[in-house]
Amino acid sequence: MNKLKKAIPHIVFLGPAFILFSLAVIIPFAVSIYYSLTDWNGISSTSNFVGFKNYIAIFSGKTQFLTAAKFTVWIGLVIVVLTNLLGIALAALLEKKFHGSDFFRAVFFLPNTMGGVVMGYIWRFIFIAAFGALGEIFKWKVLQLPWLGTPGTAYAALIIVSVWQGAGYVMVIMIAALTGIPAELTEAAKVDGASAWKTFWSVKMPQCIPYLTVCLFWSIATSFKMFDVNVALTKGGPYGMTTSMAQQIYNDAFTSNRYGLANAEAMVFFVIIFVVTALQMYLTGREEKRLS
Amino acid sequence: MNSRKRKLSGVKFVIALIAAILFMIPFFLVILNSVKPLDQIMTELLAFPRSVRWENYKNAWTQVNMSVVMRNTIIVTGVSLVLILLLSSMLAYWMNRHKTIFSSIFEKLLVGSLLIPFATVMLSLVKTMSWLGLTNSLWGGIITYSGMGIAFGTFMMSGAVKAIPIELEESAALDGCNVYQRFFIIVFPLLRPTLLSLFVLDLFWIWNDYIVALTLLNKPELMTLQLAINKLFGLYSNQWDIALPAIVMSILPILVINVLMQKRIVSGVASGAVKG
Numbered sequence: 122m123n124k125l126k127k128a129i130p131h132i133v134f135l136g137p138a139f140i141l142f143s144l145a146v147i148i149p150f151a152v153s154i155y156y157s158l159t160d161w162n163g164i165s166s167t168s169n170f171v172g173f174k175n176y177i178a179i180f181s182g183k184t185q186f187l188t189a190a191k192f193t194v195w196i197g198l199v200i201v202v203l204t205n206l207l208g209i210a211l212a213a214l215l216e217k218k219f220h221g222s223d224f225f226r227a228v229f230f231l232p233n234t235m236g237g238v239v240m241g242y243i244w245r246f247i248f249i250a251a252f253g254a255l256g257e258i259f260k261w262k263v264l265q266l267p268w269l270g271t272p273g274t275a276y277a278a279l280i281i282v283s284v285w286q287g288a289g290y291v292m293v294i295m296i297a298a299l300t301g302i303p304a305e306l307t308e309a310a311k312v313d314g315a316s317a318w319k320t321f322w323s324v325k326m327p328q329c330i331p332y333l334t335v336c337l338f339w340s341i342a343t344s345f346k347m348f349d350v351n352v353a354l355t356k357g358g359p360y361g362m363t364t365s366m367a368q369q370i371y372n373d374a375f376t377s378n379r380y381g382l383a384n385a386e387a388m389v390f391f392v393i394i395f396v397v398t399a400l401q402m403y404l405t406g407r408e409e410k411r412l413s
Numbered sequence: 414m415n416s417r418k419r420k421l422s423g424v425k426f427v428i429a430l431i432a433a434i435l436f437m438i439p440f441f442l443v444i445l446n447s448v449k450p451l452d453q454i455m456t457e458l459l460a461f462p463r464s465v466r467w468e469n470y471k472n473a474w475t476q477v478n479m480s481v482v483m484r485n486t487i488i489v490t491g492v493s494l495v496l497i498l499l500l501s502s503m504l505a506y507w508m509n510r511h512k513t514i515f516s517s518i519f520e521k522l523l524v525g526s527l528l529i530p531f532a533t534v535m536l537s538l539v540k541t542m543s544w545l546g547l548t549n550s551l552w553g554g555i556i557t558y559s560g561m562g563i564a565f566g567t568f569m570m571s572g573a574v575k576a577i578p579i580e581l582e583e584s585a586a587l588d589g590c591n592v593y594q595r596f597f598i599i600v601f602p603l604l605r606p607t608l609l610s611l612f613v614l615d616l617f618w619i620w621n622d623y624i625v626a627l628t629l630l631n632k633p634e635l636m637t638l639q640l641a642i643n644k645l646f647g648l649y650s651n652q653w654d655i656a657l658p659a660i661v662m663s664i665l666p667i668l669v670i671n672v673l674m675q676k677r678i679v680s681g682v683a684s685g686a687v688k689g
Contacts, residue, residue: 130592134507135516138500138563142519144541145534145560146526152537214429219422225429227675228436234671234678236621238639239663242646243439246653251442254458285436290682297683346530349623353643367532367624374536384536391533398528 156384163380175385185361186386189369190393192362196276197344200283204340205333207284208291213321215292216299226296230289237286241353244282245269248354272362275355279363282350287343291336298332299325331404338401345394366390440664447657454653466654473658476649481634482641489551489630489637490619493558497615500559501566502604505574506596508567510582523564531561535628542629553629554637558619566611569684573607574600610681613674620667638663 157175161168179186211229215222232240248268256264268274302325310320326333348367351357357364357372364372370390374383446454448465473479504523508516538557539548547553582595590598623639630637636644642663649655671678 131507131511131513131515133593134503134511134596135519138504138567139519141496141500141556141560142523142526142563143560144545145538145557146529146564147522149534149537149541150529152540153534156537211432214425214432217422219425221426222429223675225433226679227671228433230679230682231440231668231671232436234617234621234667235664236623236639238623238643239621239660242642242656242660243443245646246443246446246657247439249651250454250653251458258459293679293682346532348532349639352623353646367530370532370536371627380536387533387536391529394530394533395528402524402527 153384153387156381157388158385159381161381162378163374164378168381171381175382176389178382179385179389184373184382184386185364186366186369186373186389189364189366190389193345193347193365196279196363197341197347200280200287200344201337201340203280203284204287205291205336207288208336209295209333211288211292212295212299216296226292229292232286233289235286237349238353240282240286241350244278245354248278269355270359272359275359275363278354279347279350282354283344283347286350287340291340294332294336294339295329298329302328331407334404335401338397338404342394342397342401345397366393443657444661446653447661449654451652451654454657469654470658470662473645473655473662476655477641477645477659477662478633478636479641479659479662482636482638485551485630485635486620486637489554489558489626490616492551492555493562493619494612494615496555496559497562497566498608498612501563501570501611502574502601502608503596504563504567505570506600509571509574510579520567523567526561526564527568531624535624539628548629549632549635551630551635554626554635557625557629558622561625562615562618566615569611570604570607573604577603607684609677610684613670613678613681616670617667 156168158170158172159168160171160174178184215226215229252264252266252268255261266274268278306324306328307320310324315324346367347365348371351363351365351368355363357368366386367390370383370386373379373386442458445462446458448467448469449457449462450466450469453460453463504519508520542548542553542556547556577600581599582590585595585599621639623643626637626640631640642659645659646656
């Protein structure tokens with residue numbers, strides 16, 4: 122009786138959270154591992170245990186997943202580079218306070234506070250309708266292209282929207298990094314006659330490397346998980362050429378009824394994201410220790 | 414020197430202004446055209462509307478079934494946020510003050526789960542929720558958002574709990590406070606600044622989320638904003654006079670929060686990033 126009484130606070134504080142966490146994460150994760158080893162189609166009452174057959178199918182290129190993975194990785198890397206460059210530029214611009222700088226920070230961060238689906242559709246309107254109207258006025262051929270209709274321009278459209286959405290995040294982190302640099306360092310460079318450009322890249326940036334790695338891994342993880350923007354902007358087209366990894370998993374499970382295979386793809390996806398995120402957490406953890 | 418500095422901030426201002434205009438043009442054009450009749454959107458997209466046509470908003474409201482969709486989104490976001498904020502602080506508190514074998518295993522599981530992308534568990538989540546009989550209720554979404562959100566929430570709250578001196582609680586215990594009173598009356602109010610940051614981050618996450626809603630709430634009566642917008646575009650892909658006002662209505666709450674909590678958002682993101 123006494124023992125039970127002692128256990129009650131433990132149950133009150135940990136119990137509800139543990140139940141929710143188990144239902145949302147632990148159980149589905151375990152179930153996914155199991156189904157990834159079967160040939161279940163998601164509907165029928167029977168399924169067979171097939172071992173690693175699904176995984177072999179993925180890596181031997183018999184499914185679409187490798188194509189989706191290749192697309193996601195290369196477009197992700199382009200997005201990462203451009204997002205970080207634009208974010209750093211904005212941070213450099215707004216690092217020191219001036220009239221209206223707080224307002225500008227909020228403006229550049231705004232797209233980051235909105236959902237990918239809505240952002241995708243806003244840009245769909247711009248690419249389909251507004252570009253056409255602008256093209257008629259300026260007579261620029263670039264604006265009159267069928268932006269979402271050909272592979273090359275659809276890639277460009279996805280890159281534009283993703284960079285526009287992510288740059289504000291990098292800006293916020295990099296402003297925090299830049300304002301943390303001791304003033305003596307930049308003063309010393311100034312005394313030595315270094316230009317502002319040179320001071321920024323060879324004195325300030327090296328100080329920001331820990332924050333920069335955080336931004337890099339954040340943007341890699343985010344773009345590797347891309348889903349919403351593709352759904353809204355290109356629907357994975359044209360010809361399925363902008364289908365991301367997460368979209369491929371969804372389609373295989375719910376459209377093609379290859380539930381077992383889709384679960385195996387989900388596990389491969391997990392391993393990819395695991396490596397990227399674990400590296401990011403290791404780097405931020407090391408950074409926190411260094412700062413404290 | 415001083416005049417050079419002033420000149421430099423003038424140049425910065427102009428560059429920032431141009432960049433800000435480029436950033437905001439998409440929003441501006443969407444809002445501008447949301448009050449025009451369709452033929453005017455097609456022919457005079459860049460012109461100011463000749464007259465404001467609020468009827469577009471009325472049509473969009475009924476087409477989207479906005480009263481139901483808004484209600485669903487607010488319930489799912491609100492209940493999940495309450496659960497995340499409350500349970501994350503309770504967890505962080507207990508793991509910090511009353512370490513047991515179970516709590517430290519749980520803590521490791523939570524950190525580990527931050528490495529699992531949603532797409533990995535989404536297929537089996539549908540199965541799990543149907544075993545529980547929750548496929549026809551908003552609870553499927555709420556359980557998922559809060560179950561996943563607790564991991565990052567606990568991570569963020571534990572820093573704040575560690576910063577609270579234990580002496581405060583010791584003296585309260587001497588005054589006869591039990592463990593629940595110590596947490597809810599003394600510790601919980603002191604966590605407010607971090608709770609506010611977590612609130613902002615998770616509010617944007619859940620309000621804007623599409624993939625969780627798609628897998629668990631994809632039914633007319635359970636539909637959330639992001640799903641409804643996607644469905645609307647599937648039905649009326651070029652009916653801009655309905656689609657644009659729907660978009661404006663869906664981002665309006667986010668815009669208001671951005672204006673009201675500008676500073677909190679930026680600092681919340683910065684602290685969340687260093688921790689997450």
